[in-house]
Amino acid sequence: MVKASSGYTLPVWVAAAACAAVRALDRGEEGPAAPFEGLQALELLEPPGVQQVPVEAAAPIGPGRALGISRCDPGAGLDLTRGLAVWVVASWIQPSPADAACFVLEPGEGVGVHGASGDLCASAYARAVLEANLRPLVGAGRAVRLRLVLPEGRALALRTSNAAFGVVDGLALIGTQAEVQRSAAPDQLQACLAALAARTATAGFAGDLVLVIGENGLDLAPSLGLPGELLLKAGNWLGPVLVAAGEAGVCRLLLFGYHGKLIKLAGGIFHTHHHLADGRAEVLTALAALEGLSGAALARLHAAATVEAALSELAASDPALAQRLERRIATAIEQRSMAYLARYGSFPMIVGAALFDRRRQLRVCGPQGQKLLEAFRHPLG
Template sequence: MDRYVIKNGKRLRYGYTTGSCATAASKAAAMMLLEGKAIEKVKIDTPKGWELDLKVHDISIDATGASCSIIKDGGDDPDATNGLKIYSQVSWRNDGEIHIDGGIGVGRITKGGLPVPVGSAAINPVPRQMIEREVRSVIGEGRGVDIKIYVPRGEEVGAKTFNPRLGIVGGISILGTSGIVEPMSEEAFKESLSIELSMLRNEGVEKLVMVPGNYGRDLARDHFRIDEKHLFKISNFVGFMLDEALAKGIKKILIIGHMGKIVKVAGGIFHTHSKIADGRLEILTAYLGLMGASREDLKKIMESNTTEEAIQSIKEFGYDDVFLTLAEKISEKCRQRTYHKVEIGTVVFSMEEGVLGVCPIGEELLEEFKNE
């Protein structure tokens, strides 16, 4: 992929996700199934708005279907899946439906709390939408196809990821909310965030809505109707960005974060990547214990597969108030970090339940940002 970003004086290349690879392979296979001849390249659109033009490999066309592969390219942010061949096999079906499943090397969901149901292939919602949209654009309405995504080395590579801990067995996950892999050299990335914040301050900005990632950004923009000029993506660097905000004179910060990531701050963890620390369930369990939850209920939370699953259990137990308590504690920890010189509020949410808790200062800041 011939796109670059300059971070800390380094020229770093973007890549594309396993979701984009599966989409491109599926579209190419659908084109070859329809036309009966091989193609060398295929173009797809990504949620980021960038078009990808990818080379097609391992072409096979016969009377029953067509298949091919796309090679995963992580750019200058290589991960365990970099260089893998992501295959798609497409065949006709008798109705007008598009059915997507995973084959060898694509993990299977065995525990709840993930974005796709137990028993399904680990192909996340956004890649599924991308695949269906691009394939439908090829075959048109009225036709149906079966699509099988498979990764011959997926089981080997999946064992080296967090998938086994999440109950995803047998392979990798097909992921990506933007379709694009952004270079993530940590120090370079932090430096670029600092520069971006300095530029905002030079423009007179004194208050921000900080979001760890795309989901928080989308909630702020689409649900709370907050102007994008206030939105600042901080990735996992909560503490670093609070320090930078204090040093650069930011007066007010609203944090909008998914419970699975931002809850760590309630336990004093200010770098939220799981490789640094992962006390999500421990923190949830501790606060539920303070509220009087039973030993049996606490045990169930500690044994949850994901934060989303734990949230469902908490709601079943009737301890919804813990979400407000956690939002207040996150804000308190952040204010302590900034020596109480920055006004800070917090909104916590989940993918399945939406907004879970908003602390009092968070409510005030929401109104302030919405009214601008």
């Protein structure tokens, strides 16, 4: 059994509630319910090992249906999922082909879906941890429908960047591992630095690195042709990671992230968690003023709810100016990153920037970013 060093991501709490619901479904069919078990033994997969995860309740709720309830505990630190109730309603369905998943996951109230398709937004890890833990319970020749409900999910989603990536109606079931990573905490920085050290120490390391900011960037990068072996996920401690990359011998580094996040670097803000520093509106309007925007138009830009909204509004009224401003943002990110590095030493490292938007489309590259993107997409040899 593994010992958790932090709280768990949302997929783990969903898996716990789902397993409890399926067990209650079996109890309901077998007659009088057995005593409720408040802990579910889950295989976490990432990291490997079994951990006891608490659930609040589980019981049959009608013929062929059962409900399992867990409550998110993300551990210490700020996290909007703290105390979030997770409801999973389980019911038997006709089995799928033998090689298919043993469950069908349906979005209920408060669960995020892709706006374009209506499909539930769930990471590969979320589905894998469900499959690993449900398969022994469901058994051969059976399958189960799981309807997921997050009663507070719709309201909480308004405090996230979900909508910026096309996810609507609630919280996305994302996460690539069991334990919560603290993007603003020192231990998250140490984990990133350790991963960087391991990457640069390998025999095949050629000096190239793509520093990806956030889960959405990590998912998008391969679709743009960026090789997986170059990708390193970074949290909010971008300044120290840049310096560590230079010290470790990285020669070409591409910053790849959402423009609403990376714009902070254009203002010299190298710790990007919003609890510690923001300034996005101020950086955006300063750069827009340098491009010639003034008066009421500049005030509207500053008042926009997000960087995405500000750029979209500007593009509607003056497309050419909006394009120039986006290029200036990307160029400023590169220039300020190089200036930041120069404060800590002399490193033969080129830094480029590639920014994507809420539609998960590549939006703009800086001069160096364009060169690095093409070089990394089409390596020699």
